[in-house]
Amino acid sequence: MTFWKISALAAAAVLAGSAAYAGCGLKSGKVAFLGNDFPAVQDVVAGAKTCAGDGVTVSANLNKDYQKLQVAALTANPAQYSATHVTTSSIVPLLSAGLLRPLDDLVAKYGKDLEPQQLIKIDGHVMAVAFMANTQHLFYRKDILAKVGMEPPKTYEDVLKVAAAVKAKGIMPYPFALNTKAGWNLAEEFVNMYLGEGGSFFKPGSAEPSINNPAGVKTLTMLKDLVAYSNPDYLTYDSNATQALWESGNLALATLWGSRGGSILDGKGAAPGVVENTVLAGAPTVGGGKIPATTLWWDGFAIAKNVSEADAEASFVTMVHAISPENILPHSADAVWLVKGYKPTPASAGVIATLQEGSAKSYPLYPYMGLMHTALGDTLPKFFQGQQTAEQTLADAEAAYTTAAKAKGFLK
Numbered sequence: 001m002t003f004w005k006i007s008a009l010a011a012a013a014v015l016a017g018s019a020a021y022a023g024c025g026l027k028s029g030k031v032a033f034l035g036n037d038f039p040a041v042q043d044v045v046a047g048a049k050t051c052a053g054d055g056v057t058v059s060a061n062l063n064k065d066y067q068k069l070q071v072a073a074l075t076a077n078p079a080q081y082s083a084t085h086v087t088t089s090s091i092v093p094l095l096s097a098g099l100l101r102p103l104d105d106l107v108a109k110y111g112k113d114l115e116p117q118q119l120i121k122i123d124g125h126v127m128a129v130a131f132m133a134n135t136q137h138l139f140y141r142k143d144i145l146a147k148v149g150m151e152p153p154k155t156y157e158d159v160l161k162v163a164a165a166v167k168a169k170g171i172m173p174y175p176f177a178l179n180t181k182a183g184w185n186l187a188e189e190f191v192n193m194y195l196g197e198g199g200s201f202f203k204p205g206s207a208e209p210s211i212n213n214p215a216g217v218k219t220l221t222m223l224k225d226l227v228a229y230s231n232p233d234y235l236t237y238d239s240n241a242t243q244a245l246w247e248s249g250n251l252a253l254a255t256l257w258g259s260r261g262g263s264i265l266d267g268k269g270a271a272p273g274v275v276e277n278t279v280l281a282g283a284p285t286v287g288g289g290k291i292p293a294t295t296l297w298w299d300g301f302a303i304a305k306n307v308s309e310a311d312a313e314a315s316f317v318t319m320v321h322a323i324s325p326e327n328i329l330p331h332s333a334d335a336v337w338l339v340k341g342y343k344p345t346p347a348s349a350g351v352i353a354t355l356q357e358g359s360a361k362s363y364p365l366y367p368y369m370g371l372m373h374t375a376l377g378d379t380l381p382k383f384f385q386g387q388q389t390a391e392q393t394l395a396d397a398e399a400a401y402t403t404a405a406k407a408k409g410f411l412k
Contacts, residue, residue: 024051024321029314033301034073035085037062038239039263040132040299040335044319047327051318058318064238066090067184074099079304082315086128088297088363091120092370096408100127101305106316114320118338120300130300131323132335134259135360136179136192137294137350138284143277144252147171152279156193156222156286156293159253163229166252176229177245178255180384181238187376188295189255193219195361196286196293207368207410209401211376212394220383220390222286227384235381249274255283258354259299261347262333280346282353283360292354295363298338368401368410375400 033048035041045060052058061081063069067090073080074094086094094100103126107114111129120128138159140152148165151158159176166175179185194201199215202208227234237245243260245251249271256264258280267275283294301319303312321327328339333347344352354360363369375397383393405411 024056024317026051026054026056026314026317028055028310029057029318030311031056031058031083031315031318032081033058033060033083033085033315033319034066034069034081035060035062036066037064038259040259040331040337041085043328043331043334044131044301044322047322047324048318050327051321056314056318064240070094071097071099074304074306077306078308078311079306082304082307082311083301083319084304085299086302087134087299088295088365089370089373091128091302092365092367094302095122095127096367096370099305101303101307101312102127103129103303103316106303106313110313110317111320115338115340118300120298128300128302129320129323130298130338131328132259132299132337133351133355134257134297134299134336135294135351135354136188136255136257136283137292137354138281139246139254139256139261139264139350140279140281141252141274141277142279143273144171144175152281153253153284156196156226156284159284160225160229163226163253167229172250172252174229174231174250175252176226176254177231177234177237177242177251178226179237179239179242179257180223180227180230180234181241182235182381183377184373185238185377186235186380186384187373189223190219190376190380191363191373192283192294193222193286195295196289196291197222198287198289198291201364201369201372202366207366207405209372209398209405211372212391212398216394217390218287220380220393224384235384246278247271247274258348258351259335261350262331262335262345265333265347280348280350280353282350282357290359292357292360294354294360296355296360297363299335368405368408371404371408371410372397372401375404 049058118130119126150162153159163176197215197218203210247270283292286293325339325341328337333345336348336351379397382388
């Protein structure tokens with residue numbers, strides 16, 4: 001079985017924080033960054049742009065579909081972008097295609113203040129630098145729970161009970177939501193819940209799929225029970241849509257990324273009563289288990305392999321400056337930052353609570369996990385649309401994965 005040996009960000013390391021290189025000191029170089037579009041990444045890009053001038057250019061393309069662009073953009077020679085936003089999962093296809101530059105020499109030269117916990121090492125080489133931790137967790141409205149006389153949910157079974165009570169009292173017709181947009185988002189919700197059920201995606205010691213089993217069926221059943229309390233258009237819900245529903249005051253409970261906490265609690269665009277009654281809690285467990293039904297993630301940056309040494313060096317220095325305390329700490333509410341001096345804020349409460357549980361799992365970093373994720377995203381909608389049983393859907397997902405894994409040489 002192929003498995004990358006990767007350094008992990010332990011909860012204690014995340015909570016402790018780290019330092020970063022301060023100051024640009026560049027005289028030339030072209031820096032072009034590709035990344036996701038949400039407040040924390042916008043903060044990083046704003047810091048990067050302070051390095052522009054004196055012969056240095058800094059540009060950025062922030063796009064919620066950035067993962068679809070990465071491989072093609074970095075395959076070009078020279079690459080379209082010199083640096084890219086990477087996460088626990090999005091780094092996988094870039095590593096598989098050999099599109100990232102090892103950073104050991106640049107860390108040695110310019111990263112003296114980076115903490116070991118920030119250095120994402122793959123097979124012993126630094127391939128990325130992490131700047132924030134993230135996970136999905138529960139958001140709930142304490143005023144709505146008070147109206148139905150119920151305690152904050154600790155499990156997804158509790159979430160169902162609260163949602164049923166809210167609906168029964170006529171408070172909200174659709175009191176719950178999570179990111180169930182057909183494709184990547186829906187697959188990620190399966191990954192979270194399946195790990196909470198104690199499931200394994202592959203047979204031990206192999207790349208053979210292993211999701212068509214009782215844990216897989218329980219996962220789909222729980223997700224379908226949950227979306228029964230969502231608006232019927234739930235297969236269109238990504239993070240932006242779910243956040244908008246929350247801010248509109250139309251939800252009592254939601255599973256959202258922790259990185260959305262800051263923009264929800266800032267009150268901008270929120271209906272009256274939403275912000276002061278929003279509570280960010282840890283990720284619930286499921287099925288009587290003790291593992292939070294979520295995955296732990298890091299976000300960071302990597303440098304493209306197909307760029308000149310000058311541009312690679314300028315990009316590394318710029319990005320390390322972008323994640324320095326002086327640039328990041330003014331935006332402490334936007335993420336759980338991995339920088340020296342960061343102190344948890346109310347917006348980070350859900351992420352911190354999930355980390356402190358100590359048993360939440362990192363997103364699986366197998367070279368072929370991306371193929372599994374894609375197969376799930378392509379096949380799961382039929383189950384939620386009532387076209388297939390759970391068993392048939394899982395069989396189709398395994399078949400789609402197997403075809404893709406054989407094409408990539410992971411299976412014979």
